[in-house]
Amino acid sequence: MDALKLQRRLGVTPDNQIGPATLTALFLRFGAKLDVAQELGLAAAVHFRTYGILDAPLRLVHFIGQCGHESGSFRYMEEIASGADYEGRADLGNSQPGDGKRYKGRGPIQLTGRANYRADGATFGIDLERHPEIVAMPSIGLLTSCLYWSRTGLNALADTDDGIAIGRSINRGNPRSAKPANGEAERTAFTARVRALVLG
Known part of the structure; x- marks a missing residue:
């Protein structure tokens, strides 16, 4: 370059x-x-x-x-839609009521779903499943996007x-x-x- x-x-x-x-x-x-x-x-x-x-x-x-x-x-850095469309999506690991909104798309590539928040959190040693909102921070969102x-x-x-x-x-x-x-x-x-x- x-x-x-x-x-x-x-x-x-x-x-x-x-x-x-x-x-x-x-x-x-x-x-x-x-x-x-x-x-x-x-x-x-x-x-x-x-x-x-x-x-x-x-x-x-x-x-x-x-x-x-x-x-x-x-x-x-956070999906504009509510995330309700992701409610109950087993393919995203959204198994509990409210998971659709809680684990909606965040970051530049829009990390979505409880299972993905859990997996990325385990990779980074950051509890993203417990604190999904921090993926909307540009620096954290960029990190999850790079991992994806x-x-x-x-x-x-x-x-x-x-x-x-x-x-x-x-x-x-x-x-x-x-x-x-x-x-x-x-x-x-x-x-x-x-x-x-x-x-x-």
Whole structure:
């Protein structure tokens, strides 16, 4: 990745390091408010390296494109809908009354369902099942999004530039689904904007 070119396009000090300042500017460019962008940028400077998202430009392009779409241009770290539609969903582990609303989508990729909150919490050593609301914190939400990205093999799909499969994995749970992801055209358009900035 040409860090200097990206930094010049973003208008930040060109130090050739993709760190918090550059990533904050990237989130700002794609819609995040300043305080959210700063928190996302700080977290991304750590987690993007841990999960290999900065290892190749296309990984960054697709991650920002998909997450930008899912989170309404990084404006929403919690699903706008109540979550009532998830009530009683056994596939999400929502086994108790109120689980649909309690474990609704949060974070840039919208972590959803008691079972997923429990599994991610066990991975991080954070009791997300007991405290699901903290996933709406931009830094925690970004961490869960990076874990999902890694766990489902989306770096490999990004390496082949398969945005359609990535979107279907995120929204349908299956990259080979014949059914389009919700907002598939919008996902593609958002990712194209990121591509133009990152790759030039």
